[in-house]
Amino acid sequence: GAVVSQHPSRVICKSGTSVKIECRSLDFQATTMFWYRQFPKQSLMLMATSNEGSKATYEQGVEKDKFLINHASLTLSTLTVTSAHPEDSSFYICSATDRANTGELFFGEGSRLTVL
Amino acid sequence: KQEVTQIPAALSVPEGENLVLNCSFTDSAIYNLQWFRQDPGKGLTSLLLIQSSQREQTSGRLNASLDKSSGRSTLYIAASQPGDSATYLCAVRRSARQLTFGSGTQLTVLP
Numbered sequence: 001g002a003v004v005s006q007h008p009s010r011v012i013c014k015s016g017t018s019v020k021i022e023c024r025s026l027d028f029q030a031t032t033m034f035w036y037r038q039f040p041k042q043s044l045m046l047m048a049t050s051n052e053g054s055k056a057t058y059e060q061g062v063e064k065d066k067f068l069i070n071h072a073s074l075t076l077s078t079l080t081v082t083s084a085h086p087e088d089s090s091f092y093i094c095s096a097t098d099r100a101n102t103g104e105l106f107f108g109e110g111s112r113l114t115v116l
Numbered sequence: 117k118q119e120v121t122q123i124p125a126a127l128s129v130p131e132g133e134n135l136v137l138n139c140s141f142t143d144s145a146i147y148n149l150q151w152f153r154q155d156p157g158k159g160l161t162s163l164l165l166i167q168s169s170q171r172e173q174t175s176g177r178l179n180a181s182l183d184k185s186s187g188r189s190t191l192y193i194a195a196s197q198p199g200d201s202a203t204y205l206c207a208v209r210r211s212a213r214q215l216t217f218g219s220g221t222q223l224t225v226l227p
């Protein structure tokens with residue numbers, strides 16, 4: 001299957017700082033990428049959908065100024081958690097669907113964010 | 117609003133046993149259904165994708181079925197192995213943005 005890579009896999013930061021997480025599709029062009037958040041022992045919660053070259057669409061309750069999403073190319077989307085607080089600590093996962101849009105979703109390995 | 121339920125929430129079986137994981141959904145107007153496995157602290161690995169026009173998909177020891185009319189999908193794992201231990205998630209997709217995950221079944225295969 002197609003490969004989606006996320007970086008970093010783990011990040012620890014101080015409260016008030018900003019953290020950027022990258023999501024790359026390695027062997028296909030991703031017209032659409034999704035960002036999820038997962039709390040311990042819970043399923044994934046969709047945060048936003050990003051399409052290459054356009055603004056992201058955020059789900060209800062997700063602060064767009066808090067979670068900045070950029071999808072500048074067909075292989076890269078970034079999520080920036082701005083002015084992070086301890087409650088932002090979570091597991092963030094991205095996924096992508098290919099240009100042919102077969103409908104299959106491919107997920108990154110996830111990024112564990114810990115805000116001290 | 118689509119709701120996806122997975123039963124059981126946790127399952128423990130001895131190695132070699134065949135097992136079935138269940139996924140049910142409330143809205144049958146789906147685009148596709150996808151089964152994933154998630155290991156602790158890791159992302160999701162796609163196992164099988166079933167388009168709405170299909171009834172089943174097979175990959176190795178895995179077989180997934182889809183019955184849209186009854187809002188059900190099953191994931192059959194044959195001859196389970198300790199390496200199959202993980203959380204299995206089903207996700208129902210209605211559109212590009214409308215993807216709903218079940219809460220998962222945590223599988224433990226005992227050696």
